[in-house]
Amino acid sequence: MAFSRTELLGAGLARADPSLGDGPNPKGFEPPKLDIESSIRMVEITDTGSIRTFYSTIPNLTHGQSSSPRIAARIFVVAGCENPQDRLAPWIRLNPSLWPRFLQAHFDGDEGLQRLLHRENTGIFFFNWGRLVSQDKEQYEIGKRILARKPYDIGAIGDPLLRNLDHKRYYQWPDRPYRKYSMISSSSDGTVFYHAAKECVSFYSEDTGGVFTGILLVDPIRHHRIFDITFNFWYGGVDFDEHRTQCFLNSSGQETSPNSSSYQTDRERTLLNEQPSVSYRFISTLQRYIKNPTPDNSYSLVYITLMQLVCDDITQLLEKMNSTFSTIELALHDNHILQESLPLWRAQLGCCLNISFEQSELLHHLSEGLGMLTTAPTTTSSNAYNQPLTPASNSIFKDEQDAASARLLTLSSAVDRVNRRGGGAFQALMSSMSIVGSQRAIAEAELVLKLTQLAFFFTPLGLIAAVFGMNVNEFEGKLTWSLWLAISLATSATTYALLYRVEILAGLGRVPHLVRNISIRRLSKLAVRWLGVLQSILSRMPILLILLAILSILAGFAVTTWKLAAIENISVSTKVSLAVVGLWVPAIVLLVTIYFT
Template identity: 40%
Template sequence: MTFDHTETSNNDHDLRLKRFLDILETLGKESTDKTPQYLVERALIQLACKDLRQILKKVSYMLDTIELSLHDDTVLQDSLSMWRYQLGTCRNMLFHENISLRRLQGSIKSKVGARSNQISSSSRTNSGNVGYQKDMLQLLEELRELTIAVEYTHKRVESDFQALMSSMSIVESRRAISETEVVSKLTQLAFFFIPLSLVAAIFGMNINEFENKLTWWHWLAVSVSSSSLTYILLYWSKMTNRFQQLSNLMSTLSLNRIRKRTVQWMLVAESIVKKWPIIFKVLVLLVFLAAAAIATFVVASLDSFSIVVRVLICTVAFWAPVLAFGYWWVSVSFFKLPLFSRLMMRVSL
């Protein structure tokens, strides 16, 4: 389908000419004593004012659309170039329309002043002159209101243009922040994999001093140590800040208050556990004992540690926490007043 610009422009020209003739005919019927030159000028001004009002309505609708779409980042990015072009065109057009209206008002005021001087110098007053003066004053008032509307719309265009630029700055800032977060995540992954790759590469070398004495325990210990060291270096500033905040918090809290809070939470936990069935309580205790036994068997089967080290690991890491938990669990499950809460209450007093 082809679009004929010549035909469209001709149709617009014919429509505009018809409107001009209709306005001219209406003015001719209302003012029979006016000259043809005055009627033509008045019809042209009225036609221009009507067209300008239609333009202001379209610009206002466009500004409403832009203002209601500023919250949507997707629409904002897709329509940015079009909105910038439209706002720039409207700003330029309204600026020149404001100048034209002010010049037209000045021209009409000069004509009204000259006509007033002519009437005052004449000895008689014509009713046509009085009607001309009244008509011109009404036209000046209409042009003044139209000038105010143009200035208001121009200020709104400027405000929306600034809001559009500010919104785009916010969108770009969000995009930069998201890209920074992606780079930060990649950096964290690099801090995790690079030490492991380095350790694996070193252990994979054919070094005579190793003589195939390195086991996977050695690789695991070196890898965990190197990874821990890199993460400590990565989060050192955050860790120091956290420790500083924790020290400040601990300095503001008293030990009695901490004990009372601990007792309160333990009483809440004990009240919840008391509502469980006895079989479930016994099963939980057996699960913890079985886990400690399995962990003890695994550690005891390791030959890379001495017997003393294995006993210390099993005692400190497994059985001491399990016995403490079992003591608390039994006191909660089978005594009216739990022993652990009684002990904590005595300490807190």
């Protein structure tokens, strides 16, 4: 599509000074609204236990009425509302004072209001839980840019839209309701990331004409809206094309529904592709618990069905969290991996601990709600009081309630174990990093000690050089390199003798014992041992140090040969012999070194 800059400004894509909003998308840079109708799937439960489903885009509470078989309950599963107050306005006649607050609690994610409405109206409940999802690296990077308030693909300083730069622009859909997600694990190659994505379902029920009527609000599948923005400098104006990609993949690493750059013409296929998986799972799970439905037990039926979905997701989430803890625990011995992965693991452990606490609170809430299923929602429009279930309808769900209660108890214990393990893994990680830091500090201290000893070696030599340098006149004509060498060696020896006097005295004290026990056999063993030590040192010595030692030996023999050659009293034959020896000795030393290494 081609737009002028004025039209682009009107579309909301080029407004400056974005401010932070409640959702992920920056305020002031809102994309054009999608022309999407809310997907409403109506589920009719007959008194014979069968289920019939209808697709609808019009909230009509009387849709699908029939006389035979009799309808025991009608549940509307609603997803994908960008403007819920407008789309679901016809249902406001259910309860004009309660319905708007119910929508606000769901779409704004106000958990305080959700708890208040649940306490005051037993025909209403809200479930907020964590669900395990996976995400590829491309979508993960897009999500990071959106949350960082830099929803574009180039690293320009400032917004590239204001600088007329071609780029891709990203938005989260839906912006309302927006549920956060936290990374708890990642693949070893860093291409797949696993998140605990927050899900919310909200249920509202009333009696309409003797039929139990429930409205279940579920979150739609999350997408990234990607705009390819191109500036046409020759003809003016701006072109941008939009396509959508799903944020998350399923557990097998494949998308839950096909990608589509535009909506299909077949409405039923479109609604099927866009329907969130929670609604499908709800309908398929609902069939297992239908035995003899009546308007009195339909509320319990919906509650237990959704509770089973929540428990399934929490179980899968706990397995991935345990896998994360195992990965961290098995890598605590490797200092290199610890130093590289510490920021990531700290973030993952923090998310896991927070999520496990939230799931523990949710399970406690579910357990309380399960115990209150002995009462049913009122059949009056006020929805403020309850009427008890009949003994027959209450006994229908006794087995399901017992099984659900046992599962909640088992799952609560599993969450507590994961929470304790996460705390232990976090403490072990911090302790390991403390050990690594201590080892690094010790290594640095040893290095400083070695440098100090090396510097101390040159201190006497520098002192002697300074003395001779300051007294040039006194030593003029008398100072020779041999005199300087003798004085330097004597001074250095005296200095080190004073420095290591304790070790020297201890060694001298052991000399008589060594002399008494000395023998040829003992000397041969010592020689063999020291040769082995020398061989091991040479085998571990870097090649540069070996070359340096060889060059030093060659330089020493060269200097010695040159000094001897300068002596006039030595004959020519002697000088030639010394030169031959000076030539072959380094070669022999080199061959011996290569042989032993």
